[in-house]
Amino acid sequence: MSRGMRAAAALGTALLASTALAHPPEAGVHDDARKWTVAPIVAWPSPAESAEPQDAARKPAQASIFDAFGPFVKTRFDERWLYVESDGLPHAPLETTMMVGIRAWQQQVPLPQPYVGANAWQIPLRPELADRPILGKNALMRGAVALAANGIPIFNALNNGGRDSSQIGELDEFGGHCGRGDDYHYHAAPLAIEKIVGKGRPIAYALDGFPVHGLFDPKAKKGDDLACPCGSHEPLDELNGHFCEVPAGEGIGGGTRSYHYHASKTFPYINGGLRGKVELEGTGNESQVIPQPRANGVRPALPPLRGASITGFEQVGPKAWSLRYEVGGRASFVNYRVEDGGKVIFEFVGPDGEKRVEEHMPRARGGRAGSGGPPRARPAVGPPSGIVLSSAGVGADGLLDRRHTCDGASVSPPFAWTGVPAGTKGIALTIHHVTPDDLERIYLVRYGIPADVASIAEGDASVGKFGLNNVGRRAEYAPPCSQGPGEKTYVATVYALSKEPTLATATPTRDELLAAVKDITLATGTLELRYARTPGAGGAEAPRQDGGRGGRGDRGDRGTLIARMTSFKTDVPAHDHDVVLVRPTRSSTSASIVASTSRSGFVEFWRDGEPARRTTPEQRMASRTAATFVMDGLVPDATYRYRFGWRTEPGAAPQFGEEGSFDTVRSPGKPFTFAVQADSHLDQGVTPAAYERTLLNIREEDADFLVDLGDTFMTDKRGAEFRRAEAQYDAQRHWFGVACRSMPLFMVLGNHDGEKGGSGGRDGEMPGWSHAMRTARFPAPEIGDASGGMYSGRTGMADGRAANYYAFEWGDALCVVLDPFWPTTERIRGGAGGGGQRGGGEGGGGGPREPLKPVDGSWASTLGREQYDWLQRTLTASKAIHKFVFIHHLVGGMGGAESRGGVESVPYFEWGGMNADGSDGFAARRPGWPMPVHDLLVKHGVSAVFHGHDHLYVHGERDGIHYQCVPQPGNLSGGTRSAADYGYASGKILGSPGHVRVRVAPDAATVEFVRTAIDAAAAEANGTVVDSYRIVPRRTVSPGAMQDRPERRGPRKGPPPDGIVKPAMxxxxxxxxxxxxxxxxxxxxxxxxxxxxxxxxxxxxxxxxxxxxxxxxxxxxxxxxxxxxxxxxxxxxxxxxxxxxxxxxxxxxxxxxxxxxxxxxxxxxxxxxxxxxxxxxxxxxxxxxxxxxxxxxxxxxxxxxxxxxxxxxxxxxxxxxxxxxxxxxxxxxxxxxxxEKPGWKPRWTTKPDLDATVR
The missing domain is CATH 2.60.120 (Jelly Rolls)
Structure with a gap:
């Protein structure tokens, strides 16, 4: 039975329970618990905010279901709206438990919300049909879509990540949980409400004004429990609604035809979208109906607490509650109360009795709307399952034997189960793990196990059938291989089924299997498999023995959840100061300097070979805070030397640091060299010594500048604790100082660097905070007159929105940095999980890997029209011989949000113009835009596009443009296995680590992959050039030649000499x-x-x-x-x-x-x-x-x-x-x-390789 189905069995929603507390109340408190619900927690608005009592005779019929929950819910109305006020807590005259049963918990608890006065819910009194329905599977994943009769909002059945909340354990037994603002809401229909409002009456109203009724069976006769109250037998549409006939004057527009929704036991459980007219804020999945109230959170959103399940929730005072949860069988408590002034005091009690107290004040009104997944109350029923699952592969300490992981033999563990109920016809078995960034990793999907089988031996692949894991996307067991320090928990689940599941494919995913078994599951049993990887495994370093460090790091306080789950290597050697050169112009270069102590600093500089020296103005420097010193009056095509000087106190003799040098901007005709690196990460896969070696290699090449392609700070990998990334910004100061004390640094944003347009640059939120962190430590180029015309583009923050795209010319090259992250405001939906972790081993079915494919959700990714038009102007105006583009990943790419790939990804979405099915979607998706980005680059003779993201070296070519994927600089175990997963099917493919060196001359540019090695016995010595190619200058393409180019649909490297052209995918x-x-x-x-x-x-x-x-x-x-x-x-x-x-x-x-x-x-x-x-x-x-x-x-x-x-x-x-x-x-x-297609001619000249004909 699905969680949505179990909701039907719940008998109320009171904040009452019989669960024991961390500190049980005095005798009699629970017996008298009803007294705590006699009045709403939130004070009702004053007469200035709320209307005076209104004429009951005029009260609209819609108000009656809400009035059934008075005094906890109140209504008022005007000519257009019914206003519903509540405190956001599900009061009812029945004793039931909320929150209990949640298995995917993000540490929120229910707090009263001020849904009153101007912040009340609004229901249209005269709903109108919209021209086009809004489907919940493609929209409405932010705010509420309906309001239950008890004043609790109902959200889309899909959570804000696009997943079925009911299926992934986010909901309590009644279909609810708390959002990020500690606001309680439902994601499934609260069917028990029908017992209070009365049979046949609505249990909710959608925010378009149409009612939501209970369950429906089109075959039920009028008066039956499952009959439509209007007598309609019309099947439900995809919104869970249908039309019916009503008395004259009561229908839409005063007619006799009306519309309403029904609840259901299967997805979408509630109204699956909106049929009526509404006003939306946002687009796509990120849209929500407006107006709607705002939740009033008191504390930052928290990350998921993996392995936790909520086992108790109880109200212990007028404004006090206690929540009990278990992790690994050990109980902890969150006790909290709301004081009269609105302050909320939290007491966190750990499994060993240790306590921690936090106090929070409510945020100002108008804060973030409540969102996220709901937890709900479990009725007093027996245990959900009698199955006991065990494994001989788990030791007495609860840890999974190493041989069942990628650090051992990768053999599948043995399992045994008892307590299978009568009537079982088959068994299914899965293993999954939820990562720190809330992704599900599926290690085993197995079904078709006969009902009389009670165990599976280690490595036995002969019993049942295998579905796809999503680690290697193979039909086999994938051994746990999660990286980072500390224990990880993997959950094995056995399902007893009343019949064999009906599946659309022989190798289903876990989601597909769960969807197929949700209505035929008789019982389940779970077993936690815990494993802590050996220090040093998977490329992670062993702990340092000397205990010393130079940077602040983020090891010192790793007691928090995210820190325990993810390892970032932010310790750096002790040092007095670091220097990073930035912002070169035609007449200046700036030095960004951070000193370990406060002092007065300056920079002394001089042209190499000349005696005259100059000094920048002296300025006061705060400890560990970047200061920028401008060395101006420079001339092009010259080498300058400099040194950092400082005084510890006024009048003291200056001290000086090490001498450095750099080259100034080149004039056309002058050869030069630059370097490119990508994805330095500083995470568990990086060896700092290898990263340092790469940076030393770059410095020793005498390059003019370094371009970093992003995923440098990994800010969003910290989740709600993103501010902990400050240690990584500081650590990267040191590492970039290794190379960039001798050359300027140009930065490109990566998808994990925290700067994204979805939530803008508001104070305190990740994007704006990340922008401030980066630009304070690594000043971005100044645009226009501020740089003497050296740079065009946009690099600053304005009106809460930032950007990081810019262009400049150096010698015979135009360099263009692009930013698809700030302009992209809609979340990219769809796609598969990324490959790259290893799977397989014994006990598997040996199914094939499936490469990522294009997903139409990738149209959400964009440069934005402003940046696109700037790019077009920049390319048109430039007379440079070589034109280079730098971007973290292509706009779109393979795998939806994965955004993977190189030349194979070029044809799709904004970059290439095609939809995922190969049809032309550019005109419809980007109306008014002249052409796809790739065509624009081809037209203007772009030489190469350098991108990162895929952690590989891949060189491919399309339409004369070289697409170069840049490897990681510090990952010694970087292989090429992920290349096929990411859609790479051509070109030169090599693994990390290393960097790309580009030597530019007027007649050609030479691109080289320089290997990094720290082992003297490595197969390829450090500094070896393992691949290289030349780029000759390209001419621009006339507009006429760009029309209807059939080669856009396939890779082209010029016609082969024999005239044979094969069709491509x-x-x-x-x-x-x-x-x-x-x-x-x-x-x-x-x-x-x-x-x-x-x-x-x-x-x-x-x-x-x-x-x-x-x-x-x-x-x-x-x-x-x-x-x-x-x-x-x-x-x-x-x-x-x-x-x-x-x-x-x-x-x-x-x-x-x-x-x-x-x-x-x-x-x-x-x-x-x-x-x-x-x-x-x-x-x-x-x-x-x-x-x-x-x-x-x-x-x-x-x-x-x-x-x-x-x-x-x-x-x-x-x-x-x-x-x-x-x-x-x-x-x-x-x-x-x-x-017929008159005049059509194929691009290819051969027949298809496969000709399947009927025999």
Missing amino acids: SDTMRGAMYADNWFAMWINGRLVAVDSIDFLPHNVVSVDLLPEYPMTIAVLAKDNADPATGCEYGRQVGDGGFILKFADGTVTNASWKAKCIMHGPIGGKADDPKVRTEPAPEGWQLPGFDDASWANASEYTQERIDPKQPFFEHDFAGAKWIWTSDLDLDNTVLLRTRV
């Missing part, structure tokens, strides 16, 4: 088909698609097709009918249906031809079934077949076909459901059409 187009219930499809006589599932469950088949026009499409479609009777499910008459859409615009409709070859039961007589069949005409699937005698296909409505959930997950817009004229009795049909 990017030449294909995506096709999607759905049949009720099975089909096979031929194109021009070749079999190209066969439904992989015989009949059930319903599924969508997607294929990549190589177009060939004219194109004859032939389909054999079958309903799920017994060929002997024409009936399905015994003696029932079913129906068929087929729909198709190709990326070229081809769709099913009545222009298709249709012929029945199996009909039955004749006359619809299911009690005496007979069938009529005929053979398929010879050659019916071939292009030359004459189908003129066939009838045209008949079109059917979506309501008539009633497709299942997979249909709604794909784009079939414009396509029609088709069949023969008898949808019910024609069980096997043939369908044909011919698609």
